[in-house]
Amino acid sequence: MITTRFAPSPTGNLHLGNLRSCFLNWIYAKKNNGKFILRYDDTDQERSKEEFVLSIASDLKWLNIDYDETFFQSKRVDRYNQIFDQLISKKIVYPCFESNEDLEIKKKLQLKAGKPPIYDREALNLTKEEIETQILSGKRPYWRFKLSQNKIQWNDLVKGKTEVDLSSQSDPVLRRADGSYLYHFPSVVDDIDMEITHIIRGEDHLSNSAVHVEIFQSLDAKVPSFGHNPLMLNEDGTKLSKRNVDSISIKKFKEAGYSTESILSYLYSVGLNADYSFKEISQNNYVDFDLSKISKNLPKLDLSKIDHFQKLALRALSLNELLNEFKNLIDFEIKENEWNLIKNNVEKFSDILEFLEIIRRNRIEISPSDDFVNLLLENINKFDGLEFEEYTNLLGQLDSNLSKKDIFMNTRYLLTGNNNGPSVKNLFEYYGINQIKNYLNDFKTL
Structure with a gap:
C-alpha cells in the first residue's frame, strides 16, 4: 500500500508554504487509495509547543485533510535508542568530542585556504583508548554518520x-552529546517503522534525502520514492521567512473568512499554470493529479489568486453549504431568496454581511430624488405587473428627461438607500412592485 506522511515541527502555525508539502502527500495517498500519516517532529522539546500541536490538527480538520494515524517522535525515543545501537555495532556512526569552538576554528581555516567547510573526520581516527580517555575525563560524545561520499541518484517524482554528491557534505551529526537526536535519524526510523513508501517535500531537502538514502541502506531497509516540490516564494520573489509566514498562516485565512475550497483550489493550482476547482478534482477522485506535471520553477505567492478562488467558491455555495462552513452566519437567519440575491455579487466573506444589511434596508444612506418619487406616486397603478425592462421604458416615456442612469440610480436608492449591492434589475425582481409601493408610501408621509 502506498503510504505518505506529513511531519511538521510543532514550533509554529501551519502556513501556505509548509502546507503545500502536506497537501501533495495527502493528495498522492488519496489518488492511490493509500494511507496518509500525520507525524509530529517534536524532538526539540524547548521549541515544540502543545498549542501548535492543537493548531496544526485544527487547521487540517478545517481543510478537511484527513489522516489515518498520528505519531509523536517524542514518544519514540526508546525505539531510536534501540536502532541507534545497531549503527554503533555496525560502526557506521562514530563518536566525536570537538567543541563548537573547535569546529568553528576548523571552518575558518578551511575557508581561508579556499577549501569547502566540510568536517575533516578527525574523530574517525581516534583509537579505542583515546575515546575511553575522553569519556573518563567527563566528556560525552556526539555521534556522526559516516557517509559513503558517493553520488546518490534517484528518479524524483517531481524533478x-x-x-x-555526498562528497561535498560533512558527515551529519545524528545524536547530540546529551543523547537527543537531530532530524535525520528519527525521520528515517519512523519512515521505516511506518512503512512510508513515498516522501514528498520541499526541494530544500534534496541533500537531506541523499543522506537519508544511506541511512535507510545502513539499516537494510527499502528506500522510499522521493519527490521534491519547488519552494514557494514571497510575491516579490524573496524566500519565505519566519518573519512573514504568520501573514499567510492558515489561522489568518480562517479568521478572515476564507473558505476551505479557496485554499485547496489554490494549493492544487500552484505550479500547474492553470486554475482548478478542488471540488471538481476531488469529485473526480484525483485522476488528473500528476506530480511530474508540477512546474520546476519556484512559484510566487499570489494572494490575488486566492481571492479569485474565494470569490468562485463563495458564489458556488448553496445556503446550506454556506451555513455549514461559516457557522457564525447562522444567527443572521439568512433566507434562501436573500442568499440567491446577493451571492453572485459576493467577492469576499465581509461582502455577505454588508450586502445582507443593504438588502434588509439597514444601511439607508441616500434617498431618491423628490421628482422621481413624485413621478412614481402619480403613476403608481401603471406599474402593476410590469417586468423590469417594461418598468424602465415606461418611466422614460413618462419623463423624457430621465436617462437610464437616472432611472437605475433612483430605483436603487428607493429600494436600498445605498450605492452598493446587487444589480438594480435583481433588486426590482426581489422586492416586487408591491414593496416599491410600500416604500413610496414611506416617502409620501414625509
Missing part, C-alpha cells in the same frame, strides 16, 4: 533524474 525527474536527480543526483546529489
